[in-house]
Amino acid sequence: MATLLPFRASPFRSGSSDNTGDARMPSQTTPQSEKFISIEGIARRYPAPGGTSTTVFENLWLPMRRGEFVCMIGHSGCGKTTVLNILAGLEAPSEGVVIADGQAIEGTSLDRAVIFQGHALLPWRTVLGNVAYAVSSRWRKAGRAEVEARAHKAIATVGLAGSEHKRPSELSGGMKQRVGIARALAIEPKILLMDEPFSALDALTRGTLQDEVRRICVETGQTVFMITHDVDESIYLADRIVLMTNGPQAKVAEIVENPLPKVRDRTQLHHAPGYYALRNHLMDFLVTRSKTLRDAMPPGYDQRHPPVIRPSLSDADTAALLGAEAPALRA
Numbered sequence: 484m485a486t487l488l489p490f491r492a493s494p495f496r497s498g499s500s501d502n503t504g505d506a507r508m509p510s511q512t513t514p515q516s517e518k519f520i521s522i523e524g525i526a527r528r529y530p531a532p533g534g535t536s537t538t539v540f541e542n543l544w545l546p547m548r549r550g551e552f553v554c555m556i557g558h559s560g561c562g563k564t565t566v567l568n569i570l571a572g573l574e575a576p577s578e579g580v581v582i583a584d585g586q587a588i589e590g591t592s593l594d595r596a597v598i599f600q601g602h603a604l605l606p607w608r609t610v611l612g613n614v615a616y617a618v619s620s621r622w623r624k625a626g627r628a629e630v631e632a633r634a635h636k637a638i639a640t641v642g643l644a645g646s647e648h649k650r651p652s653e654l655s656g657g658m659k660q661r662v663g664i665a666r667a668l669a670i671e672p673k674i675l676l677m678d679e680p681f682s683a684l685d686a687l688t689r690g691t692l693q694d695e696v697r698r699i700c701v702e703t704g705q706t707v708f709m710i711t712h713d714v715d716e717s718i719y720l721a722d723r724i725v726l727m728t729n730g731p732q733a734k735v736a737e738i739v740e741n742p743l744p745k746v747r748d749r750t751q752l753h754h755a756p757g758y759y760a761l762r763n764h765l766m767d768f769l770v771t772r773s774k775t776l777r778d779a780m781p782p783g784y785d786q787r788h789p790p791v792i793r794p795s796l797s798d799a800d801t802a803a804l805l806g807a808e809a810p811a812l813r814a
């Protein structure tokens with residue numbers, strides 16, 4: 484079900500997202516061409532005491548388009564990392580299947596790079612060694628010079644030039660996180676899976692890396708699935724924001740289409756009136772609706788086709804967000 488909300492005239496309301504009034508669009512399913520990644524009815528259950536089981540989520544459906552940047556938001560424990568691990572092929576779903584680029588995911592692949600919530604670096608290898616190891620796994624026939632050149636480039640991208648020969652134990656948490664980002668970027672995956680990749684970084688480094696990662700993903704056409712707890716980060720980075728209700732038995736409450744243009748001007752973001760309506764909607768979800776919706780989904784809710792919220796920006800908002808440097812993109 485798709486919902487079109489003109490941003491200024493119809494700010495988001497709390498409660499069900501199915502509140503379209505006159506602006507309602509017809510129900511629709513996602514065309515096959517838009518399903519570069521397709522999460523199809525997956526469940527994850529863990530054994531619980533007494534021979535029972537706990538259901539983290541079940542019957543979860545989510546399509547992702549080729550080249551889109553998807554952020555998932557939801558409270559701790561709702562199953563975000565579990566979804567990411569299943570996308571990575573590190574965990575198998577208890578039920579259901581995930582299709583990526585036409586094939587069911589049955590294990591890990593170098594087409595899918597993961598930036599973990601923990602850093603998951605090899606402690607005995609240096610920064611260069613960690614990144615080069617990934618590069619040489621990706622390009623097995625590459626010579627040492629090429630491998631190191633690719634690794635150096637990725638290390639420089641995350642601002643760690645000069646630290647190539649340090650080992651993880653000599654790095655701060657934020658530096659380790661940046662090595663993880665460099666390692667993922669270096670292998671130029673088709674799909675980038677990121678679990679709170681910027682959470683340990685100071686504000687300045689976070690902003691710089693968000694810009695870099697978004698630039699690289701837009702330029703290379705990578706498809707990105709990223710988990711974040713940071714609402715502003717999701718608005719800045721995502722094309723679509725997936726909102727998960729609280730667990731257990733978490734659900735995709737809705738999918739919010741980000742109306743911001745593909746090329747974004749960070750300095751103008753907060754000046755657009757539409758920005759705050761979107762931000763308030765996401766905050767309201769985290770503060771209230773993530774719990775109320777877990778307890779009672781609105782009538783007509785269909786897990787297979789979660790409501791899609793499509794806010795629209797006014798021309799003035801769009802122009803402000805594009806900035807004066809990118810007039811061609813307004814057409």
Ligand SMILES: Nc1ncnc2c1ncn2[C@@H]1O[C@H](COP(=O)(O)OP(=O)(O)OP(=O)(O)O)[C@@H](O)[C@H]1O
Pocket residue numbers: 529530539557558559560561562563564565566600730
């Ligand atoms: N190996 C396991 N055995 C039992 N339960 C598990 C296991 N791994 C995860 N869980 C449970 O699954 C649920 C979802 O965990 P997950 O790590 O996916 O949450 P999350 O949304 O990523 O949370 P956070 O925001 O804190 O990272 C949690 O309740 C967790 O306790």
Ligand SMILES: [Mg+2]
Pocket residue numbers: 563564565600678
């Ligand atoms: Mg997690």
